[in-house]
Amino acid sequence: MALADLHTKIDLQNSSQLSYVSTRLSYNHRISLRPLPQPHNSRICCSVTSKEVQAPVTVNTEEPKKKPDCYGIFCLTYDLMAGEETKSWKKLINIAISGAAGMISNHLLFKLASGEVFGPDQPIALKLLGSERSFEALEGVAMELEDSLFPLLREVSIGIDAYEVFQDADWALLIGAKPRGPGMERADLLDINGQIFAEQGKALNAVASRNVKVIVVGNPCNTNALICLKNAPDIPAKNFHALTRLDENRAKCQLALKAGVFYDKVSNVTIWGNHSTTQVPDFLNAKINGIPVKEVIKDTKWLEEEFTEMVQKRGGVLIKKWGRSSAASTAVSVVDAIRSLVTPTPEGDWISSGVYTAGNPYGIAEDIVFSMPCRSKGDGDYELVKDVIIDDYLRSRIKMTEAELLAEKRCVAHLTGEVRIKFPSSRILQLTL
Amino acid sequence: MALADLHTKIDLQNSSQLSYVSTRLSYNHRISLRPLPQPHNSRICCSVTSKEVQAPVTVNTEEPKKKPDCYGIFCLTYDLMAGEETKSWKKLINIAISGAAGMISNHLLFKLASGEVFGPDQPIALKLLGSERSFEALEGVAMELEDSLFPLLREVSIGIDAYEVFQDADWALLIGAKPRGPGMERADLLDINGQIFAEQGKALNAVASRNVKVIVVGNPCNTNALICLKNAPDIPAKNFHALTRLDENRAKCQLALKAGVFYDKVSNVTIWGNHSTTQVPDFLNAKINGIPVKEVIKDTKWLEEEFTEMVQKRGGVLIKKWGRSSAASTAVSVVDAIRSLVTPTPEGDWISSGVYTAGNPYGIAEDIVFSMPCRSKGDGDYELVKDVIIDDYLRSRIKMTEAELLAEKRCVAHLTGEVRIKFPSSRILQLTL
Known part of the structure; x- marks a missing residue:
């Protein structure tokens, strides 16, 4: 259930929250809302059983806004409209x-x-x-x-x-x-x-x-x-x-290397799931010169084992070689990610991004952030790609990275405002405040 | 005297060097010439009196060329001509x-x-x-x-x-x-x-x-x-x-700040001389909105003292703030320097670069590398700008940075192939091998 829907329900049920929630929902007339400082939790709560934790509280401290x-x-x-060169900007x-x-x-x-x-x-x-x-x-x-x-x-x-x-x-x-x-x-x-x-x-x-x-x-x-x-x-x-674009870029490069083509020939590469070692670089839907990767690279063992591992572990290898994490190529991939939202995705291709799973067509658990294939019209927005194949191998890998993300989510329940109440029947009711 | 001229003279005088020199002058049929390793001089010779030092020797070791x-x-x-997108490259x-x-x-x-x-x-x-x-x-x-x-x-x-x-x-x-x-x-x-x-x-x-x-x-x-x-x-x-382009960029920024304009309004800034604290950022020829800087910034004390010092010491200030030298802006200025050689210099403007002084129109000592105002047609080459004003103040500053470069040159005589022989009359004869 989306947050906004829940707010409405809470409004109806709990009038004491009304002014607070309506302030939060006031889009046009914004007030600087600053929460009271909370003590830093030195240990995170990772229990999957219930534990009442304090939901994030947003308090209007009514401090004047200060510009950085x-x-x-x-x-x-300056007035950009005044300059001959800048007025068309x-x-x-x-x-x-x-x-x-x-x-x-x-x-x-x-x-x-x-x-x-x-x-x-x-x-x-x-x-x-x-x-x-x-x-x-x-x-x-x-x-x-x-x-x-x-x-x-x-x-x-x-x-x-x-x-x-x-x-x-x-x-x-x-x-x-x-x-x-x-x-x-x-x-x-x-x-x-x-x-x-x-x-x-x-x-x-x-x-x-x-x-x-x-x-x-x-x-x-x-x-x-x-x-x-x-x-x-x-x-x-x-x-x-x-950001999972760096993983996508790395996956493209490894597929190109194996196929003996330049990386610009590789398309439709999805990174599924978590930006972690459980990530799933998808060779099933990927293409080389417009042909499915599996028809070009016949070495299934390489695809299923080495390729995936190479992409997953690339960051670690780089840290060892370079003595620090890969700042330059990460920055390049952020540029790629932004460009992919402000320019239309090339016909027939897509890009990977970790996005909110609500309403996804792949059967991935709702309410997490999961890397999936996206297309953009170049307006800053995106839509999920529908025509992808998911076979048993891919499904099983997706399940593993999904499980990791669900575990991570439980570990940060105190930060996302989720309160779990354990009923005697051990049925878990989950409320999103 | 240019090196090439001297080679010819040596050829005529010393036949034993002939094959070596002619190989060096063979432009079209090149052979990998690799000098014999020389012991590293742990101390540099900075005496201005004569000292015979070994000139650089280039020896043809006839090793096969190896690609990196x-x-x-x-x-x-790959064949770039084969691709639809790349064949026009x-x-x-x-x-x-x-x-x-x-x-x-x-x-x-x-x-x-x-x-x-x-x-x-x-x-x-x-x-x-x-x-x-x-x-x-x-x-x-x-x-x-x-x-x-x-x-x-x-x-x-x-x-x-x-x-x-x-x-x-x-x-x-x-x-x-x-x-x-x-x-x-x-x-x-x-x-x-x-x-x-x-x-x-x-x-x-x-x-x-x-x-x-x-x-x-x-x-x-x-x-x-x-x-x-x-x-x-x-x-x-x-x-x-x-590279003195970073100094030029820094000088433009400081002039803009003082004049209260954006940096894109500042042009015709020359850095004269050495990329060191003796460098001379030239406010005499510089312009803001096409008007001489001295007509825009009336504060001569600031121009003559603070401005120059600010530009000269910017690098040091940055090292202190940032904990390391300014890699990013240096890289930007290298990009600027390259672009200025491969694209035509905007009409009426110029750029600064440390170039060889042979035949310069400013009266600067020949045979050093000195930052001067240059214009390019965008063909990779450049010409020195002739219409610059040099007043007494500027001349005296140029002399100081010139003196520093001449002193540096003396210190590296063993590396540039200059042999000095002190005659009894203390007249110094300088030979360039």
Whole structure:
């Protein structure tokens, strides 16, 4: 059941929540809603049995909105309509980036600013979110952006408060998260990063554009995206993406290598499920030169075992070789992901993105964020691709990654606002507040 | 006196050198010329009095040419003329990059591969030069390039031998050098990096395209470029550049900030001289909205003192803020520098580049690499701008940076092949071998 429907039901049942909920649903007249600080849970609750946990509470603190600090040259005001070259440009868009002082952002920001993502007539504002610890580095990034003289980059602001930085964001690229180091467990990441994405979801809900598109890159990105969207009930859940484009790109490259063709000949590659080692790179629906991969690569053992493992483990191999995670190619894949939403998907092809499963046609569990094949008309929105084949092998793999995501979801129930009540009959009733 | 002229003279005077020199001058039928390894000078000779030092010797070892290792997907051969989309593309160009595993390259390579530098119809081959120590990181970079699926990137090869990697290079972007850390003296860099650039000059001379364009980024870049061109006598000295574009960009930004205009309104900014703290950002010839800067910014004290210092020290400030040197904006400025050679310079404007001073119209000492105002027709070549004003203030600053470069040149005499013989009359005769 979608969140909005439930709100309505709660309204009818519980009049004491009425003013709070109606404020949350007020799309046009927004008030900065800032939750009271909550103590950080040092341990996450991963029990599958019931446990009453506190749902996220959004409280209107009625603090005045504060703009993040503009930086240097970008504090100038100007009228783009006044310039001969700039008056044909589109309206400025606001792009918020978390983890802006990190390595992925350090690649991504300069790509965004250069115009290669949104095109040569799209001026942009970059809103950089960092931490207190990284604030000086954030200033360094802003200085380097100044020194790069990008004509399309018209505003840069920096801040450490998501409620300020996400103000009117048209895009939110959520990169900031503790990165996965060598040997680090996924559960550790869930614990560390979940709180951050709950907070950022609330901030987006309070201050971002109602049509903001959110791409979550910080790992574990599927579950972080779920936490984020659950904490932003006024923004359509469909607007939230978890980045699996790097996995798709890697899968294309490995299929091309095996087939002895260049990577531009590979299409229709889906990454199913979680951006983790359970991800399922789909060779059943993929094509090489328009021909099904299985007709081109006859080595089924390679496809079922080595290929999948190669894609799943590519990140780890790179960390070993390079000594750090793959910032540059991750940034490239974020660019690819954005471009795929703002330009029409080529005829007959599709792209992979981790999106909300509500109403999916594949029988995947509802109410998680799962990578699936998508097509876009280039309007920022997407639709799920219907004409895909799912055989027993693929189904079994999808089930495994689905199970992982459901387990992750249970681990972060305290952050998504799910309260489970165990009845004596051990039937579980699940309420979404 | 140019090197080529001297070779001819030596030929006539010394027949024992004839076969060696004529091989060096054979443009069309090239043989891989590899010098015998020379002991590394642990201390540099910086005496201005005479000292006989060994000139660089190029010896034909007649080793077979070896191609650097192609990487993964890029080992495939393909016929670009066979594809519907690719048959209208230009001929593949070879771009060699030294220090390819470093941070500047990590930004630059992905910009080159994306097509934003050479355009959407220019396929490229990237030839990555690293060191034995960085070889695994180099593989990591190649893997990330694979995973980025850039359609225009058709070849990637990696190697640690400049004689292999520079083979047929159309562009050589020489980034690799020990970077200047906080508090490091410029003299330390001269010592450490000079040998590298002498060797790379020899390698370019032996195997690169006769029309290769070389951009030296590794510091001290002016003197490194001088060393490099002196060791590549068969390549026109005019083809060597030392990067001062980042300084130009920084100067534009600071002028814009002071004038309260956006940086796209600032033009005709020259950086004169050395890419060091003696560099001279020229506000005399610079314009804001087409008006001389001095008519827009009346604060002469700021222009003469603060502005110059701000530009000169920007790099140091950034190192402090950011904890490392400014890789991203340096890469952007390399892109700017290349673009300025392959696209016509906008009417009335110019760009700064550290180029060989032979025949310069400004009265700057001959036979050094000095940043000066250049214009290009977009053919890869450039001409020096003649209509610039030089007043007493500017002249005195230019003299200071010239003096620094002449001193640097003396310090690397053992690497440029200059032998000084002190006569009893203390008249100094300078021979260029």
